[in-house]
Amino acid sequence: MGLFALLASATMGVAVYQTYVKQLLQLRWRRWLTAKLVDRWLAEGRYYQLGLYRGRRRQSRPAHLGEHQAYHRAGGRILARHL
Numbered sequence: 756m757g758l759f760a761l762l763a764s765a766t767m768g769v770a771v772y773q774t775y776v777k778q779l780l781q782l783r784w785r786r787w788l789t790a791k792l793v794d795r796w797l798a799e800g801r802y803y804q805l806g807l808y809r810g811r812r813r814q815s816r817p818a819h820l821g822e823h824q825a826y827h828r829a830g831g832r833i834l835a836r837h838l
Contacts, residue, residue, distance in 0.1 A: 796802065
């Protein structure tokens with residue numbers, strides 16, 4: 756029984772390590788590929804050539820004010836239902 760436990764533990768350890776290495780390589784490859792593609796996309800201003808750059812647009816009011824108002828309106832509706 757002790758030999759079985761030892762072999763089962765070793766097999767699980769190898770499987771876990773194999774999965775870890777596989778995911779590590781996948782992550783590194785994805786980072787490398789993403790960096791390559793982004794570099795190619797940004798090279799020579801391709802986003803300008805395709806007309807995808809519109810510049811920064813100024814918002815009519817700060818975003819946090821809109822969130823604040825929406826939060827209070829929703830809170831008021833909830834309170835009105837319970838009163």
